[in-house]
Amino acid sequence: MTKHEDQRLRIIDRRTLWNGFINLEQITLEQMMSDGSTARLVREVHDHGRAATILLFDPERQMVVLVRQLRLPVFLQGESGYLIEAPAGLLDGEAPEVAICREAMEETGYHIESALHLFDAYMSPGSITERTSFFLGRIDTSKKVAPGGGLAHEGEDIEVLEIPFEEAIAMIRTGEVCDAKTIMLLQWAMLNRAALSG
Structure with a gap:
């Protein structure tokens, strides 16, 4: 069964509510419930695209x-609004590995030869379509090739932070790191220390 062939669900109507920086749709669907009854549901879905x-x-x-x-x-x-996080971005039609290497360069100034794919995850599946690909990139912090900081024409003003690994882990406990994708990456690293060095 493919992802659109679940016989318990039927899309009745799709209506665009907003199409700007985000795309917001209102979906009307029928769902067969576990007791055999059918429920009609109306949900708003934010289509954010794929990310890495x-x-x-x-x-x-x-x-x-x-x-x-x-x-x-x-x-x-x-x-405060200023969040500490791992570099990330939308794929914009590129393969995830290509997109994240580009984003890493734009945001941090580090060139990534290759990115190791770790896993994919839906970030907020109750209302957002975004599926994110997670990667590990090994770098030499003495060989930064550009200043980073993001793209000014996209309104980005990004500060690059070099943080000892153990300190970054501690920042989860203190709440200084509270971004979900960053916590997931750091916890993966904690569980897979042997893989960090290749």
Whole structure:
């Protein structure tokens, strides 16, 4: 059975509510419930596209490279809005490995020869379509090839952070790192220390 052949679900209607920086749709569907009854549901779905993220790790110095940038939804929750996170971005039609190597260069200034694919995950499947590919990129922090900082024409103003690995792990406990994808990457690294150095 393919992903669109589940006989318990039937799409009744799809309506675009907004098509700008995000695409928001209202979906009306019928779902066969576990008791055999049928329920009609209306849901809003934010189509964000596919994305990729990467943990940049220097095995020689036991450092990770993270970035700090403005995230408006975080600010609207009453926090500073400047979130520490792993480099990431939308695929924009590229293969995940190609896209994340480009994003890493734009955001941090580190050239990635190859990115090791770790896993894929849906980030907020209750309302957002985004599926993110997670990667590991081994780097030498003494060989930064560009300043990074993001693309000015996209409104990016990104701070590049070189953080000792153990300190980055501790930042999860203190709440300084509270971005889901970054926590997932750092916890993967904790569980797979032998793989970090290749």
